[in-house]
Amino acid sequence: MTTNFLLVGAGLSSAVIGRHLAEAGHKVTIFEGRDHIGGNCHTERDAETGVMVHIYGPHIFHTDDEEVWNYVNSFETFLPYKNRVKTTSQGAVYSLPINLHTINQFYGKTMRPDEARAFIEQQADTSIENPQTFEEQALRFVGPDLYEAFFKGYTMKQWGCHPSELPASILKRLPVRFNYDDNYFFHKFQGMPENGYTAMIEKILDHTNIEVRLSTMFDSATTEGYDHVFYSGPLDGYFGYKLGRLGYRTLDFEKFTDTGDYQGTAVMNYGDVDVPFTRITEHKHFSPWEEHEGTVCYREFSREAQPEDTPYYPIRMMDEKTLLADYVRLANETPNVTFVGRLGTYRYLDMDVTIREALDTARQFSDCLTNGAAMPAFVKSPL
Template sequence: MKLLMVGAGLSGAVIGRMLAKAGHTVTVVDTRDHVAGNCHTERDAETGVNLHVYGPHIFHTDDEEVWNYVNDFMTFLPFKNRVKTTSQGQVFSLPINLHTINQYYGKTMRPEEARAFIEQIADRSIEDPQTFEEQALRFVGPDLYEAFFKGYTIKQWGCSPTELPASILKRLPVRFNYDDNYFFHKFQGMPENGYTEMVAKILDHENITVHLNTSFSREQAADFDHVFYSGPLDGYFGYDLGRLGYRTLDFEKFTAEGDYQGTAVMNYGDVDVPYTRITEHKHFSPWESHENTVCYKEFSRACEPEDIPYYPIRMVDEKKMLADYVALAEKTESVTFVGRLGTYRYLDMDVTIREALDTGRAFLEHAAAGTSMPAFVKSPL
């Protein structure tokens, strides 16, 4: 068949590769001048540092098939994400762990003592937390909430934590040991030469043609047997029902000599600091050596029509609009909506790849059976 991938990010690349290997003819289009979407990396001309152009992307997964898949195209080297936060005039480790608790309260508690202490200061009157704030107060109490969650969340989401659902803070990351590895996953690492080279290798197949700086219009779908669309779900329908809400990021890039902050990620929990964090990109490739350094200050704000959408808001209004768009999509023939934008869900890279693999296999099964491919392999609702 003639297949079209709209978007040359992880979704389009992984699905396209699988279907090209199965003998289909695959065309990939992307409006940008590079592949790899928001995980695009490139060398800084001044310093040689490999930059995560749209913000840091750290690969972590428990999915062994996904881990083996990415390593087939690029060697992933060990990387542990050890996040620090500057709050109330001190630097602490995140997620909240035994060192954070002892440092904040000036104590020397052992794990069980700390566990009992936190339970004592938590607001146990909140039995069923409904909001982000209630969730935090129930599990860590007012002090740690103010220091590590409140200001950061206001800056990240542009609203009070009392307006956000408790689900955003699904499992409050509190550890009663000294483990400061941000992620729990079995496999963690970074691609040796960056994500863009990895995605370019995934797309390097004789049955795949890539067109960059190329926009997609719905009329083009008629030229293909099936379309896999990883652009904004509402954008496919011309925003006819309104625009789904997103947060976007602005980056203020600066260079310095030597080592600027000593860590890859430094959060800023105080609400009067306008940025949410500073990322120092040479620390994302600790196997490399660079005399100078490149940092990004990150500022979060509401996404406007010309901005790059990063984080789907998924509040009550968006969920109603999303349901209406999903209903439209399910009536659309020969198009499958994939990825973070196509399904209006925040997805880590490993989940994106897992769903792309599942989507490619589902298409091959439907093609073999002569049945129709659904609009969504994973429902956005």
């Protein structure tokens, strides 16, 4: 039986779900409000320099999920790439995440791993037994000096509030290493698509049963005539924000070009609170197999998202979680719609997790179709 599906948004979630459904013989229509596919992963060549630019900020692919790794490589060749982040703090440059080199350089010492581990434990505030906030987590595990230098200012700029107002879980994602490993991620598979993410998503969407309509806005009245909707836009936006708006952080980019090598690395963070931007990214370093005379850089500024802004990071503070629960109830009462992706589920998702959930969603829908069961509003609960 051929079924007609409407997918909202032409990013990773819709591309993966749409491809799965199309290959099963169903008709897929994708509405995309922007004039390009790829969502916030969109890449394109800079006209002036030829550099492949991550238009909405850098996206680095890293995963331990072998099926997801094989999936993306079936559409685009991923070349080796290790994310090595530097930070400028208090007048010096250090490696992130905090590792043995960072610790020795910061304290002017030559400690071995076991010595550094004991030294950092001495710096830590061991009176904090059960850290609840970002600040408590940092003070408990690295102490005040490293917290002030590497976490406090950057976090205040990134999230627009004091680290004492943020949950400890945010910092738990950031490791401290007692060796000289400066690879930011620890996943088995890491790389960058040779021709950019947009080229990969174009190939995923290249199927006779998929129609993509760019510059096409969605409203719930357009769902008529479709058997099921997969919605990757903002969860609150589906309901016209009638209960209020969920909070997001957004990014402003100040693009500039130069010749040669501007900063010698792809990502340079700025940890001092008096520097208004969070980092500078130099995009040609994200494609180290290419050579370009010119270079393209972005200064990144983080702020609270306004209604007209592109949402990036869900805030998920207590007020948002209360409102989120109300929207989840509405979604669960809405038939024939499944909410997917970072915006649709109001969760911070890396690209590999987005693809994994999209694959799982598509497979679950196929099972529901076979068994005559109703598809839930969420395959992964936002709560």
